Structures are given as C-alpha cells and as structure tokens.
Amino acid sequence: MKQRINISLSPDTADRLKQYAWEHHTNVSQAITDWIWSAKVKNEQIRGQQTIDGIMFGRKSQRRAI
Numbered sequence: 001m002k003q004r005i006n007i008s009l010s011p012d013t014a015d016r017l018k019q020y021a022w023e024h025h026t027n028v029s030q031a032i033t034d035w036i037w038s039a040k041v042k043n044e045q046i047r048g049q050q051t052i053d054g055i056m057f058g059r060k061s062q063r064r065a066i
Helices: 011-023 028-038 052-056
Strands: none
Touching: 011 028
C-alpha cells in the first residue's frame, strides 16, 4: 500500500527534480523512489523491527551507540 508524504523543497530544487524526472521519462515520485532504493544504507533492517532470531529467542535487536 502506498503512503502519501509531503516534502518541502526550494524552488530551484523542485525545478531540478522535475527536469531530472522529465529527462528520465518518469514522474517525480518515481524518480525519488528509484534514487532511494539505489542508495546504500548502513542497516538494511527497517527501524523498529526485530530480527527473526530476536523474536524466536526473546531478544531485542542490538543497537550500536553512535
């Protein structure tokens, strides 16, 4: 299920994003989606979820202090 979110962008950034989407034959939403799924993240586990091992053995996922 898709969820709608609102973001605030400067006019220059919004224009650049629209230009990028137009040049890649897509819409702004899809351009953002493609970008975020191609970006590397430190932890692939979604915040707030536990690992299967943690659920089976009653442990919460370990968090590192930053």
